[in-house]
Amino acid sequence: MTATAGGPSLPQERRVVTAIPGPKSQELQARRTAAVAAGVGSVLPVFAARAGGGILEDVDGNALIDFGSGIAVTSVGNSAEAVVRRASAQLADFTHTCFMVAPYEGYVEVCEELAKVTPGDHAKKSALFNSGAEAVENAVKIARSYTKRQAVVVFDHGYHGRTNLTMALTSKNMPYKNGFGPFAPEVYRVPVAYPYRWLTGPENCADEAAAEAIDQISKQVGADNVAAIVIEPVLGEGGFIEPAKGFLPQIAKFAKDNGIVFVADEIQSGFCRTGQWFACEDEGIVPDLITTAKGIAGGLPLAAVTGRAEIMDAAHSGGLGGTYGGNPVACAAALGAIETMREQKLDARARRIGEVMTPRLKAMQEKYDVIGDVRGRGAMIAIELVKSGSKEPNPEATAALAKACHSEGLLVLTTGTYGNVLRFLPPLVIGEDLLNEGLDILESALTTL
Ligand code: PLZ
Numbered sequence: 151m152t153a154t155a156g157g158p159s160l161p162q163e164r165r166v167v168t169a170i171p172g173p174k175s176q177e178l179q180a181r182r183t184a185a186v187a188a189g190v191g192s193v194l195p196v197f198a199a200r201a202g203g204g205i206l207e208d209v210d211g212n213a214l215i216d217f218g219s220g221i222a223v224t225s226v227g228n229s230a231e232a233v234v235r236r237a238s239a240q241l242a243d244f245t246h247t248c249f250m251v252a253p254y255e256g257y258v259e260v261c262e263e264l265a266k267v268t269p270g271d272h273a274k275k276s277a278l279f280n281s282g283a284e285a286v287e288n289a290v291k292i293a294r295s296y297t298k299r300q301a302v303v304v305f306d307h308g309y310h311g312r313t314n315l316t317m318a319l320t321s322k323n324m325p326y327k328n329g330f331g332p333f334a335p336e337v338y339r340v341p342v343a344y345p346y347r348w349l350t351g352p353e354n355c356a357d358e359a360a361a362e363a364i365d366q367i368s369k370q371v372g373a374d375n376v377a378a379i380v381i382e383p384v385l386g387e388g389g390f391i392e393p394a395k396g397f398l399p400q401i402a403k404f405a406k407d408n409g410i411v412f413v414a415d416e417i418q419s420g421f422c423r424t425g426q427w428f429a430c431e432d433e434g435i436v437p438d439l440i441t442t443a444k445g446i447a448g449g450l451p452l453a454a455v456t457g458r459a460e461i462m463d464a465a466h467s468g469g470l471g472g473t474y475g476g477n478p479v480a481c482a483a484a485l486g487a488i489e490t491m492r493e494q495k496l497d498a499r500a501r502r503i504g505e506v507m508t509p510r511l512k513a514m515q516e517k518y519d520v521i522g523d524v525r526g527r528g529a530m531i532a533i534e535l536v537k538s539g540s541k542e543p544n545p546e547a548t549a550a551l552a553k554a555c556h557s558e559g560l561l562v563l564t565t566g567t568y569g570n571v572l573r574f575l576p577p578l579v580i581g582e583d584l585l586n587e588g589l590d591i592l593e594s595a596l597t598t599l
Contacts, residue, residue, distance in 0.1 A: 157227070171210075226577070229448075237480075281311070282441065299375055306339060309388055417444055535571070548572055
């Protein structure tokens with residue numbers, strides 16, 4: 151094991167020196183099994199020691215190539231210099247006052263930055279929270295206050311969190327909802343434009359899905375009853391589904407025409423991940439509200455709802471908040487992360503990652519018919535695995551492929567409603583050599599499948 155610290159100074163080299171997981175990880179895993187609730191899972195029981203750039207080093211001295219970023223969180227890398235510098239200074243000054251008790255500048259500064267970086271040049275305000283789910287819940291509270299309506303519309307394959315309301319908004323039963331009901335009422339799910347699986351073909355997908363979604367909302371819910379339409383511009387846990395081009399604008403227009411608050415959940419797709427600051431920019435969408443988390447603060451827990459000032463101000467004073475929401479250390483980290491994204495132009499880095507990954511993955515698709523689809527943009531890319539000669543989901547091959555990558559020191563994550571999508575979310579600061587090495591490992595794992 152090296153004595154090198156994590157963060158930007160961690161050597162950017164893959165190294166596999168034990169079985170994965172190694173003996174120390176296995177020891178910790180045994181302690182974990184005895185002490186940690188079984189309901190909390192892990193993709194790979196390899197215990198982390200240090201991380202930085204595109205590398206995650208474990209307690210056995212293995213250095214894994216990181217294609218996960220802790221689920222799209224450490225986009226600026228782990229322990230990024232500006233994040234550590236600003237958060238450390240804040241730790242020394244004060245750790246908590248509670249913004250609802252005695253406010254501090256960092257919170258205000260994060261809200262000012264959010265107004266600048268999110269789509270649209272209208273007057274904006276923000277409120278800060280701890281987790282993505284909490285941000286989505288609050289977006290719904292705000293939309294209901296503003297519209298004085300109750301219904302919330304979400305989409306097939308959508309994911310919005312694990313709290314009671316966000317479980318209701320989430321579409322997949324296992325593992326997120328099973329046995330955890332009853333769920334919050336007034337939630338309605340409609341079709342999303344999933345090009346690869348649209349029955350009449352991808353070219354008809356956007357218009358047909360939009361028409362069907364709008365028809366269901368109008369006929370089954372009543373547009374006048376809908377407070378908010380909540381959608382991920384790229385659906386993350388549902389399988390990195392990019393709604394067919396033209397779908398999102400039609401839904402956004404329907405919302406606008408009917409006084410419905412259009413909420414873009416950019417918790418996974420936001421903060422440079424897809425090659426823009428926010429994924430909805432690719433179709434020129436300006437959401438009324440946008441929820442962010444994950445990439446916002448370089449690994450510290452922070453989330454936000456940002457949106458049109460008049461909507462954000464609809465909730466009465468004291469109606470929004472929480473003890474820790476917008477914690478000063480997390481705010482300092484967010485300012486460091488945003489500074490890093492700007493200075494290192496991580497939106498362009500994400501686009502470059504997509505340019506390296508997509509052609510290589512498409513070449514693999516030509517060779518291996520287990521790959522049914524290659525999709526995504528920027529550094530949010532995935533392959534969907536199917537049974538030979540069909541579109542039948544192949545979760546077994548997906549799990550086997552992930553396992554083969556893990557044992558070679560490449561950390562990849564699976565996703566998707568059918569568990570048959572392998573997703574790639576490298577830190578945006580990953581070096582191109584590591585990126586290519588990761589793809590080499592994937593390719594040789596495909597060969598042995
Ligand atoms: N909205 C679009 O992607 C979190 C979930 C991992 P929290 N996605 C990762 C898991 O299995 O719990 C997510 C998201 C979108 C909301 C959330 C919820 O964000 O910070 O996990 O609450």
